[in-house]
Amino acid sequence: MDESILLRRDLTVPFPEPVWPEGIMPVLFSQSMLEELHTLLSIGYTKLQGDVPSLEVWQNRLLSDPEFDAELLFVAQAANGALVGFAHCWNSGFLKDIVVHPDWRGIGIGEALVLRVFEACRNRYHKQCELKVKPANIDAVRFYKKLGFMKVPS
Template sequence: MRRDLQADVPEMVWPEGVEISTYRPELALAVHHLMQLGHREGGGRVPDLDTWQRRFESDPEYDPALCFIARDAEGVVGVVQCWTSSYIKNLVVHPRAQGRGLGRALLLNAFKTFQQRREGFVDLKVLEDNVRAQRLYESAGMYFVRRELVPA
């Protein structure tokens, strides 16, 4: 899916009691746990902590300033991991924080950040059967981009 960043991005409304920061290695365990939880519910898998952290922090497109972490009094409740190529790699919200607008706020925060970096578009992939995520992305102004496959 894609979002044109030339269009206005609505202001973020953060749920009460949620603080936003960027990724730091001391948050790795909590972020990894949330990623595992999110992938169990949305498909895919996350490797063990050491492998995940090594890959995450050494990826050529990794920038800790593009990984936004949402925390409340109980810990990490949301993460949006973006790459420098104006791509949203992961967006996960803890089940206890869902339905409060946190996913939308994280998404809009990523859009604003890429706008400030003067990007024209931001992209992400979503599974065809993940209708809940598709609705969120569409409500934030994203649209489907169909890939055309070239016959072999």
């Protein structure tokens, strides 16, 4: 099985402000979104990123995790009200999940979400943001490197 690699982004190096694509806006997370976010995660993640547990298991793990902070769950919503992407960052500055619905990829939602994570981490005095990705997930690795993430030597 493919082991994940650790990537790190230095937050002391400048990064641009998030730019949201037309018709997409950031919205505050609320627990009423959990079912739709779980569905989005299930649709958006492939076997390259890992399995998504049932809604009940995922929700319980998320809300009981000591690293969880609702202010670090960033949601992108389309003009029609659909939730089309989200990024979930832990208190420690670790980007736990990011997903954009496949029909909405390639227009900048993922980049805007990650840049929003960078802002939040920097505002909490983190000097870096980390994440793990499977090396076989070539598109994700390319995306993260474009945003300044670098592989952490083992």
